[in-house]
Amino acid sequence: MLRRNSFRLPRHPASVGLARRRVRDHLADWGHGHDDPALADAVLLVSELATNVVRHGPLLEREFEVAVTALADGSCLIEVSDEGQLEPRLRLVGEWEESGRGLHLVENVAAAWGVWSRGRHGQTVWALVLAPT
Secondary structure (H helix, E strand, O other): OOEEEEEEEEOOOHHHHHHHHHHHHHHHHOOOOOOOHHHHHHHHHHHHHHHHHHHHOOOOOOEEEEEEEEOOOOOEEEEEEEOOOOOOOOOOOOOOOOOOOHHHHHHHHOOEEEEEEOHHHOEEEEEEEOOOO
16 A cells, blocks of 8 residues: 655754654554654655755745655655755765765665656655665
């Protein structure tokens, strides 16, 4: 069975915690236990992707969208959409830099991730978390 939920949040730092909570609650309601590694990874990924929107999204954008999809095999797809036009990219980060590691974390936790263009309406950054085997 496929289950999906999406919601919009204000582009504000407090929304990152709310996005984590909403994704955790949806996945728990759909049968992912609190000790499920897929749940923990999905929450971590939505935190990183929402933080990127809040920190680097278009200044005039007031909201962004988060979607979580639970797939039949227990995998999870996380999507975070905004109106930004600049595709996020991994970058080299110096040892003493305090930021810039979020997409490296996404790269290492997600089974796959990428960016879908929505044309003049921005982009969606997605990440797939596989069910434990």
